[in-house]
Amino acid sequence: MKVRIRFTKSDALRYVGHLDLLRFFQKAMRRAHVPMAFSEGFHPHQIMSFASPLGVGITSQGEYLDIEITEQMDPSAAMEALNAQMVEGVTIQSFTYLDDQAKNSMASLAAADYLVYFKRGLDKSLDYVDAYTQFYQTDGAIMVTKKTKKSERELDIRPLILDMKVGTVGSMQDLLPAEYADPTPYLPWEDGFCLNDSDVMFYLFLTSGSTDNLKPELVMEALHQKMGADFDAANLGIHRLDMFRATEAGYQSLSKG
Amino acid sequence: MRKLALSDEILMQVDKAARYIGNEFNSVKKDPSSVDIRFAMCFPDVYEIGMSHLGIQILYELFNRREDTYCERVYSPWPDLHAIMKEEQIPLFSLESQTPIQEFDFLGITLQYEMCYTNILQVLDLSRIPLIATDRRESDPIVIGGGPCVYNPEPIADFFDLFYIGEGETVYSQLLDLYKEMKASGTYARAAFLHQAALIPGIYVPSLYEVTYQEDGTLASFTPIYEDVPAQVKRQVVMDLDHSPYPMKPVVPYVRATQDRVVLEIQRGCIRGCRFCQAGMIYRPNREKSLEVLEGYAIQMLENTGYDEISLSSLSSSDYHNIQGLVDFLIEECKQRKINISLPSLRIDSFSLDVMSKVQDVNKSSITFAPEAGSQRMRNTINKGLTEEDIMNGARLAFEGGWNKVKFYFMLGLPGEEEADMREIPELSNRVAALYYDTVPKEQRHGKCQITMSTSFFVPKPWTPFQWARMYPPEEYLRRAKIVNDTMKEQLNHKSLSYQWHQADVTVLEGIFARGDRRIAKAIQYAYEHGCFFDAWGEYFHYDKWLEAFAACGIDPDFYTMRERDIEELLPWDFIDTGIRREFLVHEWEQAKAAVVTPNCKMRCSGCGCKSFGGGICYES
Numbered sequence: 088m089k090v091r092i093r094f095t096k097s098d099a100l101r102y103v104g105h106l107d108l109l110r111f112f113q114k115a116m117r118r119a120h121v122p123m124a125f126s127e128g129f130h131p132h133q134i135m136s137f138a139s140p141l142g143v144g145i146t147s148q149g150e151y152l153d154i155e156i157t158e159q160m161d162p163s164a165a166m167e168a169l170n171a172q173m174v175e176g177v178t179i180q181s182f183t184y185l186d187d188q189a190k191n192s193m194a195s196l197a198a199a200d201y202l203v204y205f206k207r208g209l210d211k212s213l214d215y216v217d218a219y220t221q222f223y224q225t226d227g228a229i230m231v232t233k234k235t236k237k238s239e240r241e242l243d244i245r246p247l248i249l250d251m252k253v254g255t256v257g258s259m260q261d262l263l264p265a266e267y268a269d270p271t272p273y274l275p276w277e278d279g280f281c282l283n284d285s286d287v288m289f290y291l292f293l294t295s296g297s298t299d300n301l302k303p304e305l306v307m308e309a310l311h312q313k314m315g316a317d318f319d320a321a322n323l324g325i326h327r328l329d330m331f332r333a334t335e336a337g338y339q340s341l342s343k344g
Numbered sequence: 345m346r347k348l349a350l351s352d353e354i355l356m357q358v359d360k361a362a363r364y365i366g367n368e369f370n371s372v373k374k375d376p377s378s379v380d381i382r383f384a385m386c387f388p389d390v391y392e393i394g395m396s397h398l399g400i401q402i403l404y405e406l407f408n409r410r411e412d413t414y415c416e417r418v419y420s421p422w423p424d425l426h427a428i429m430k431e432e433q434i435p436l437f438s439l440e441s442q443t444p445i446q447e448f449d450f451l452g453i454t455l456q457y458e459m460c461y462t463n464i465l466q467v468l469d470l471s472r473i474p475l476i477a478t479d480r481r482e483s484d485p486i487v488i489g490g491g492p493c494v495y496n497p498e499p500i501a502d503f504f505d506l507f508y509i510g511e512g513e514t515v516y517s518q519l520l521d522l523y524k525e526m527k528a529s530g531t532y533a534r535a536a537f538l539h540q541a542a543l544i545p546g547i548y549v550p551s552l553y554e555v556t557y558q559e560d561g562t563l564a565s566f567t568p569i570y571e572d573v574p575a576q577v578k579r580q581v582v583m584d585l586d587h588s589p590y591p592m593k594p595v596v597p598y599v600r601a602t603q604d605r606v607v608l609e610i611q612r613g614c615i616r617g618c619r620f621c622q623a624g625m626i627y628r629p630n631r632e633k634s635l636e637v638l639e640g641y642a643i644q645m646l647e648n649t650g651y652d653e654i655s656l657s658s659l660s661s662s663d664y665h666n667i668q669g670l671v672d673f674l675i676e677e678c679k680q681r682k683i684n685i686s687l688p689s690l691r692i693d694s695f696s697l698d699v700m701s702k703v704q705d706v707n708k709s710s711i712t713f714a715p716e717a718g719s720q721r722m723r724n725t726i727n728k729g730l731t732e733e734d735i736m737n738g739a740r741l742a743f744e745g746g747w748n749k750v751k752f753y754f755m756l757g758l759p760g761e762e763e764a765d766m767r768e769i770p771e772l773s774n775r776v777a778a779l780y781y782d783t784v785p786k787e788q789r790h791g792k793c794q795i796t797m798s799t800s801f802f803v804p805k806p807w808t809p810f811q812w813a814r815m816y817p818p819e820e821y822l823r824r825a826k827i828v829n830d831t832m833k834e835q836l837n838h839k840s841l842s843y844q845w846h847q848a849d850v851t852v853l854e855g856i857f858a859r860g861d862r863r864i865a866k867a868i869q870y871a872y873e874h875g876c877f878f879d880a881w882g883e884y885f886h887y888d889k890w891l892e893a894f895a896a897c898g899i900d901p902d903f904y905t906m907r908e909r910d911i912e913e914l915l916p917w918d919f920i921d922t923g924i925r926r927e928f929l930v931h932e933w934e935q936a937k938a939a940v941v942t943p944n945c946k947m948r949c950s951g952c953g954c955k956s957f958g959g960g961i962c963y964e965s
């Protein structure tokens with residue numbers, strides 16, 4: 088039986104890298120007595136995959152993990168058992184059965200959305216609202232240099248930006264699609280960041296996954312390039328909101344199977 | 345949300361930030377303001393090494409069982425973070441509550457190997473605790489040392505307020521109670537507490553002992569400065585392991601630790617009596633846990649951690665009275681749970697090979713032998729009760745069982761070693777390779793066999809029969825390694841052999857620390873202040889800086905390494921009463937020189953003296 092688990096990652100846990108998080112979940116499954124299915128071979132391992140690794144330092148309220156289990160579990164009992172094995176910074180939000188034919192979240196991932204902000208304040212002289220208008224609300228191509236391990240290539244990222252909005256930290260909820268949970272509990276406010284209500288905040292809805300993977304950092308870098316302003320990637324705060332697959336009816340949250 | 349000691353900006357810069365955030369599963373959470381005693385437990389090396397250490401987990405459990413005590417962990421920040429903490433003046437902090445170490449009542453530092461000595465100073469320095477114990481203020485934590493290096497604590501005596509000599513399960517509660525009482529009654533003052541602590545058996549307060557030296561540099565006297573402070577500090581030993589605290593809920597790190605598995609300690613001590621082995625001496629008498637207790641522990645710990653692997657911990661697992669029953673239980677239990685089993689320190693025989701074929705992939709794994717010496721004469725000298733016949737039989741069984749990789753561990757520079765003994769290392773390996781080609785028919789071979797020889801250079805340790813032995817200069821160790829390497833190339837099966845050897849200069853430094861006296865501390869401090877730390881890590885070890893440190897402090901390193909000590913000499917560690925009789929060590933030293941084997945404790949009691957603890961295989965029979 089295939090199961091999709093949605094979880095959050097925040098607080099100090101955001102410094103735990105992807106492979107360490109994977110090992111954390113493998114142990115949590117054993118502790119919670121989730122009847123995991125195992126791969127074949129001399130060193131069998133739990134059948135488990137993540138939709139998309141989350142970079143170190145990034146928070147999220149919409150991460151996905153697919154597992155296979157050998158015996159049916161009541162979803163709410165399973166969630167309760169798993170949450171008892173979590174630590175501060177990871178919470179299981181749902182435990183949903185998938186069709187046997189369903190593609191796993193990694194394979195079906197097509198888009199993700201984010202909140203982006205500046206951790207340690209921003210250059211007040213920059214007019215981000217104006218820059219955003221010139222950057223996004225025009226028809227022109229947005230050419231960037233995408234570096235891969237092997238080569239560099241010029242790429243128009245405009246078609247990969249499914250939506251982009253600009254607003255402020257204080258009115259963050261206005262940036263989000265209607266049914267979204269409040270991101271406030273997952274954002275690292277207390278880490279000495281100087282975030283003011285009037286500081287600029289972006290909403291980005293970007294294609295993601297194995298083919299057209301666009302990272303928020305690259306969009307923000309391109310925005311700064313357009314403004315002719317310096318870009319400090321280390322100052323960028325990123326919060327992932329949700330992940331999506333492409334359906335005939337448009338993008339649908341991975342939480343909906 | 346927990347406030348972290350390091351800012352996001354720093355955590356995003358350093359390698360493996362998860363080392364510094366705490367909050368691991370099973371880490372203990374208490375309200376620091378609700379306890380009387382705050383204890384910071386430190387392993388002075390990087391997180392992944394420190395988290396792999398069982399002793400700290402035992403003490404963490406033991407201390408946190410007390411409602412009045414909160415024990416937290418601290419490790420050495422890696423050099424990248426170290427530089428930032430120095431630059432930005434960030435004090436070292438505990439992982440659990442992220443509190444500066446300076447605010448704790450105690451800082452306990454476990455001393456597992458000599459090469460961590462500069463890291464002790466790193467921890468003190470970053471914690472802003474004066475390096476020298478006598479410079480500390482009333483408000484500074486009491487700095488305690490424990491672990492195997494305390495069986496000669498003298499080279500680092502200046503840095504510690506007290507040492508705990510023996511096994512942690514025994515008198516720590518007395519020490520903590522004393523502290524709490526003195527604090528509550530208002531009688532606490534640093535000096536008064538240390539004086540009272542020195543009266544607890546097993547507690548050694550170095551500042552309360554005066555050392556004088558002869559003209560030739562050897563010790564003249566070692567005497568307590570107060571009449572009520574004991575001249576001899578008695579090693580503390582726990583006799584009932586079945587009922588002593590064990591960490592059923594060990595902390596599970598995020599970062600992959602070196603020991604990333606459940607560790608089941610099956611016994612302490614060893615019956616073998618190898619003459620080079622300090623652990624085999626200082627953990628006497630040999631004490632076992634019962635099979636039922638171990639079965640219960642194994643299941644509970646797997647349940648509480650979610651680890652997918654379990655390993656046994658002991659000096660010689662094959663000597664456990666019911667190793668068959670234990671292994672059968674583990675295989676059955678782990679098969680159901682899909683848990684891997686790792687079995688270190690098993691003697692290679694038909695039983696262990698059968699077990700290993702059940703739990704390992706034969707084609708990928710290798711068989712390990714630790715003959716420690718190549719020639720039978722040297723094996724007799726070191727009292728390694730292993731004959732060439734044992735090795736050949738084990739190897740034959742392994743080859744028949746499908747293995748074709750063999751690892752050999754040897755030592756070079758053992759007392760009495762001659763060139764023929766060095767040459768025997770590759771010659772023995774060659775005979776084992778030849779045995780493979782004789783044993784396994786061509787059509788059944790998976791390629792050629794691979795015999796890996798690895799040599800370390802021998803370091804004489806206190807409390808062993810070799811404590812009087814001399815060492816050699818680095819060039820001499822390398823000359824011996826070259827003899828092994830050259831002889832290997834002459835062998836018929838040299839294409840099946842490979843050889844690796846250790847750094848020779850680290851060995852010499854380890855030798856100085858192992859048997860040094862109080863005067864060494866100056867050089868350790870000088871070396872740290874001139875940039876030495878993480879000496880156990882090859883990339884951070886600078887022998888030239890150490891030579892400079894000894895020269896600057898007027899210390900002749902050869903005094904500690906290059907002379908054979910007289911058996912009448914007063915040794916820096918003689919103030920400890922380990923329970924091991926001097927006469928026994930002297931006799932064993934003589935037997936070693938005559939290359940005569942002493943039977944193991946199961947066969948016959950050799951009168952080491954540890955029977956007096958009221959336990960062990962000799963006591964029971």
